[in-house]
Amino acid sequence: MVSNDEIKLRLECKKEGLDPDKTLGKIQVPYEWTGASYLFNFGSMPVEEVTSRIDKLLTKRGYSLEDGTLSHGVCIKLTYSGVCGDIPKLYRFEFEIYSSRGRTYFTITKSFKGLIMAMDKIWNGKNYLDSELEKIVNKIKYLKPFKGYLVCNKCNKYYKLQFGESPYDFTDKCECGGKLKYYENIDFLLK
Ligand SMILES: [Zn+2]
Numbered sequence: 001m002v003s004n005d006e007i008k009l010r011l012e013c014k015k016e017g018l019d020p021d022k023t024l025g026k027i028q029v030p031y032e033w034t035g036a037s038y039l040f041n042f043g044s045m046p047v048e049e050v051t052s053r054i055d056k057l058l059t060k061r062g063y064s065l066e067d068g069t070l071s072h073g074v075c076i077k078l079t080y081s082g083v084c085g086d087i088p089k090l091y092r093f094e095f096e097i098y099s100s101r102g103r104t105y106f107t108i109t110k111s112f113k114g115l116i117m118a119m120d121k122i123w124n125g126k127n128y129l130d131s132e133l134e135k136i137v138n139k140i141k142y143l144k145p146f147k148g149y150l151v152c153n154k155c156n157k158y159y160k161l162q163f164g165e166s167p168y169d170f171t172d173k174c175e176c177g178g179k180l181k182y183y184e185n186i187d188f189l190l191k
Pocket residue numbers: 152153154155156157174175176177178179
């Protein structure tokens with residue numbers, strides 16, 4: 001099934017005059033199902049950057065940290081349908097962000113624990129976490145920045161990334177000796 005995020009990106013590709021299939025293949029974070037969890041390879045994107053983006057995504061979806069840290073922890077979300085008599089649903093995932101040989105990886109695993117989740121398993125089926133996990137995966141797939149600007153902190157020269165180019169595929173040094181920093185937009189520079 002094509003997710004809403006993907007539909008939006010396809011439209012954006014067309015607007016930029018790019019082949020959606022080719023471009024989406026290029027900007028997608030490579031991932032695989034290992035049999036127990038999803039494993040994403042964020043390449044040279046720094047751990048702190050991946051951690052902050054994952055944290056934002058999970059917070060926006062209503063998750064909070066039950067245990068651990070923002071880079072290795074367990075997040076939970078409790079939802080109420082609002083229908084009287086319905087029991088709340090508990091979602092729980094274990095995740096980890098780590099670096100290995102200069103690459104940043106992210107893993108996410110379904111996690112069952114406690115009485116509410118045992119009830120959820122009975123009421124909503126053993127795999128009730130799957131559709132929620134699929135939605136999260138569809139977001140994480142496009143969590144790596146692939147448009148925006150690189151701006152030099154010394155001479156203020158900037159480079160506009162082509163749609164599909166990631167700032168992490170470039171050197172962070174400007175020819176003037178300054179450092180290039182990534183920005184989603186540069187309205188602040190053009191004021
Ligand atoms: Zn410069």
